[in-house]
Amino acid sequence: MYRGTRLGTIRAYWLGVVVCMGGFLFGYDSGIVGGVLTLESFRNDFGYGESESTKTSSFAVSLQQLGAFVACFFVWPITHRLGRRKSLMISSTVFCIGVTIQTCDTGSLSAFYVSRVIAGLGLGSATVVVPMFSSEMAPKELRGQIGCFFQLFFTLGIFTSYWVDYGVSQNYPSSVSKQWQIPIGLQLLPAGLLGFGTLTLKESVRWYVNRGEYEKAWESLKWIRASEGPEVHEEMQEIRVGVEIEIKEKEGFTFRELLLKPNLKRLVTAFLVFLAQQATGATAFAYYSPQYFQLLVGKSGTRALLLSGIFGAVKVIACATFVFFLADRVGRRITLVLGACGMAAVQIITAAIVQTKPPSSADNPQVTSSGIATVAMIYLFVMIYNFSWGALPWPYVSEIFPTRIREPGVGVGVASQWLFNFVFTLATPYMIKSMGWGTFLFWGLANVVIAAYAWGFLKETKGLTLEEITAQMDGREDMLHRKMGEGEVEDGGVWSGRRGSHDFTTKGAANGKTSVSGV
Numbered sequence: 026m027y028r029g030t031r032l033g034t035i036r037a038y039w040l041g042v043v044v045c046m047g048g049f050l051f052g053y054d055s056g057i058v059g060g061v062l063t064l065e066s067f068r069n070d071f072g073y074g075e076s077e078s079t080k081t082s083s084f085a086v087s088l089q090q091l092g093a094f095v096a097c098f099f100v101w102p103i104t105h106r107l108g109r110r111k112s113l114m115i116s117s118t119v120f121c122i123g124v125t126i127q128t129c130d131t132g133s134l135s136a137f138y139v140s141r142v143i144a145g146l147g148l149g150s151a152t153v154v155v156p157m158f159s160s161e162m163a164p165k166e167l168r169g170q171i172g173c174f175f176q177l178f179f180t181l182g183i184f185t186s187y188w189v190d191y192g193v194s195q196n197y198p199s200s201v202s203k204q205w206q207i208p209i210g211l212q213l214l215p216a217g218l219l220g221f222g223t224l225t226l227k228e229s230v231r232w233y234v235n236r237g238e239y240e241k242a243w244e245s246l247k248w249i250r251a252s253e254g255p256e257v258h259e260e261m262q263e264i265r266v267g268v269e270i271e272i273k274e275k276e277g278f279t280f281r282e283l284l285l286k287p288n289l290k291r292l293v294t295a296f297l298v299f300l301a302q303q304a305t306g307a308t309a310f311a312y313y314s315p316q317y318f319q320l321l322v323g324k325s326g327t328r329a330l331l332l333s334g335i336f337g338a339v340k341v342i343a344c345a346t347f348v349f350f351l352a353d354r355v356g357r358r359i360t361l362v363l364g365a366c367g368m369a370a371v372q373i374i375t376a377a378i379v380q381t382k383p384p385s386s387a388d389n390p391q392v393t394s395s396g397i398a399t400v401a402m403i404y405l406f407v408m409i410y411n412f413s414w415g416a417l418p419w420p421y422v423s424e425i426f427p428t429r430i431r432e433p434g435v436g437v438g439v440a441s442q443w444l445f446n447f448v449f450t451l452a453t454p455y456m457i458k459s460m461g462w463g464t465f466l467f468w469g470l471a472n473v474v475i476a477a478y479a480w481g482f483l484k485e486t487k488g489l490t491l492e493e494i495t496a497q498m499d500g501r502e503d504m505l506h507r508k509m510g511e512g513e514v515e516d517g518g519v520w521s522g523r524r525g526s527h528d529f530t531t532k533g534a535a536n537g538k539t540s541v542s543g544v
Contacts, residue, residue, distance in 0.1 A: 029164055032251035037163050040249065041171035043222035044113065044158050047151035048175035049215045050120065052182025054148065055311045056337065057208045058086055060190030063315050063329075065199035071134050079454045081134065086312050088138050090447035092145025093152065097440035100150035101432035108232055109158040110223045113151060117220030120147025121213055128210040130202050144212075151219065153439045157431055160423035161229040162249050165490045170352040172420025173344075180344040180411060182215070183311050184337035191334045230261075231428045231491075234268045267492030268428050278429065287499050288430055294482070295422045295438030301475040302418045303445035305368055306468030307410040309453040310403070316457050317464075318400070332400060339404045343411040351412070357421050358483045364413020365476035371406040372469030375399050379462035414475075418442075424486045427495040 029037075061067055062082045068074070073081055104112040123144025127137060155175055163171040189208045197204035227249060233242035243261060250257045283292060302308070310317055314336055318329040382395030426434035456464045486494050 028166075029256075030251045033164075033249065034167070036249050036251055037167055037171060040162055040226055041159055041174040042178075043219070043226060044155045045174040045178040046215050046219035046222060047113070047116070047148075047155040048178035049182040049185075050148055050212065050219065051152060052179035052184075052311070053186045053212060053215060054089065054144070054182070055179075055308065056183035056186030056314070056333075057190060057212070058089075059312045059315055060187065060194075060333065061205045061208055062086075064190075064194060064205050066197070066202060066204040069199065070130055070132060070202055070205070071137065072132065073134065079458055082313070082316075082454045083451050084134075084138055085141060087447050087451035089141040089145035089148070090443050090450055092142035093149025094145075094440055094443035094447055096146040096149030097153050097436045097443060099146075100153050101436035103150075104154050104157070105432045109154050109161070109229045110226060112154045113158070113223045114220050116147045116151035116154065117216050118147070120144050120151070120216045121220075123147060124209065124212045124216065128206050128213075130206065147216075149439070149443050152442070153436050156419045156423035156439075157435045158229055160420060160491065161231045161428075161431075162227075162245075164250070165488070166353065168353075168424070169357070169417075169420050169487060170348055172423065173348040173352045173416040175419045176411065176416035177341075177344045177348045180337070180340040180415070184334075184341045187314070187334040187337040191331060231264060231268065231431075234264055235272075235428050239265070263490060263492050267495060272429065280433075283430060283433060288434070291425050291430075291434055291498065292437050294425060295434060296441040297478065298418045298422055298483075299438050299442035300445050301365075301478060302414050303442060303449055304468075304471040304475060305365070305410060305414050306372065306449075306465075306471065307368075307407065307415060308446055309449045310407070312450050313453050313457065316454065317403070336404065336407060340407050340411055340415075343408040344416060347412045347416055352416065353487070356485050356487050357417050358479060358485045360413050361417055361479040361483060362476055364409055365472045365479060367409040368406055368414075369469050369472035369476065371402050371409065372465050372472060375402040375406070376462050376465035376469060378402070379465060421483075421486060424489075424491060424494050425484075425498060427499075428491075 059082070062078070062085060068078070071081075100112060100116070103115065107115075123140045123142070123146070126140035127144065129136075131137065156172060159172050159174070160168055186208065189211065193204045193207055197207075227245040228241070230242045230246045230249070233239070233245060242264075246257060246261055246264075247253055250260070282288060314333040315329040318332045318336075378395050378399050382393065422438040423431070423435055453464075456467070460467065484498070489497065
């Protein structure tokens, strides 16, 4: 249980809310585009027919993922140089440019595709910075919960998008361009909240420490914890010692450093964790839920959009329950293992039902009992996903990297997420069209492999500080504790250090308060 100040708790949660608007953007875009592509008004304005719908859906969704994938490799030098706050502002601006072009009725699919790539650059860079910023600032007792805010806001974004799609389909005729422009244009609102919201935050403590700006680091830590007490002094000391150990051991970063055995192991883990998240099938379902529900209950009317809206509500409830009641009470590893097993069972059962009891046709719009059963299975699937692989990969990957390589490390992990997001969203329309029920079987078998991987290779990080996780993965837990016990805390409770031209001194007074001086 976190025992910090009430104001510190509020500030930690506020930081999570602001930065995880990037997750809302991700979710809203994931949900909105699949529904928009089914609207007759969009097809009319961009001049393509039913025969081209599979290709258009595939390109419109996957090209944004391609832009996001590319952004992952450009953003980490930017955030290393400019910091987390400025990087998020830049990401928000780029995303808004792309959305503005998308909203204009150009009548050109090529222009729409280009704007999707531009928006993807902004979205992808935000998804790299958000988990990094969150993990570096949140108290260790709340880090898992606040890290899971990303997935919670992702589900809120999806929920909102599904009902916006359903609302415009019911209230605007297909002859009016506003039917598709409203859902697309509304993306500007959360993007603006992300950009302007970062103005209310302080820069990352660990980013400052890594640059040797100790006074600014201390001010940032005091602000986010809303305290100058001994426990905050101890946390500052641990951060400083952890970063200093990394700097002394690996002076002068080069890309070859990423290939050292401990770092390479981290990179592979981050890559595979996000590959596994995409291979569950949940993200592809988020993008194409109307099309999936058509496999289950037929193509009659707006039934698939309505079921998608309910699907979004189930995601939000499940994710909120996990984030607020379970995120920091259960182990990361066992949750990921059990989650994959549960999703595998549900998807395989769904495949069996759809194969033996196909859905009703458009000529016979009645929903069969088997259709109801499969919809219930999918709702159960998304609940399990949001209790495990939906929420946990984001905090887990941001936790396993030391400060020195956190930018490129998280960048590689999130790049993996976007790469396989691109692959699966590009392939999903063709899978639905050609495989039918086999699509569910494919995801089920993939989840069996994911469960085996999580059981055999992932480590537990719950309840550990970032410095403790780094020491554990490097096999040097004793070094960290010894460093903190030797010489760094001098007689009278004085801790001091020097890096470059910066002096940082924290003095413990008799009344238990601390003060900092820096030059």
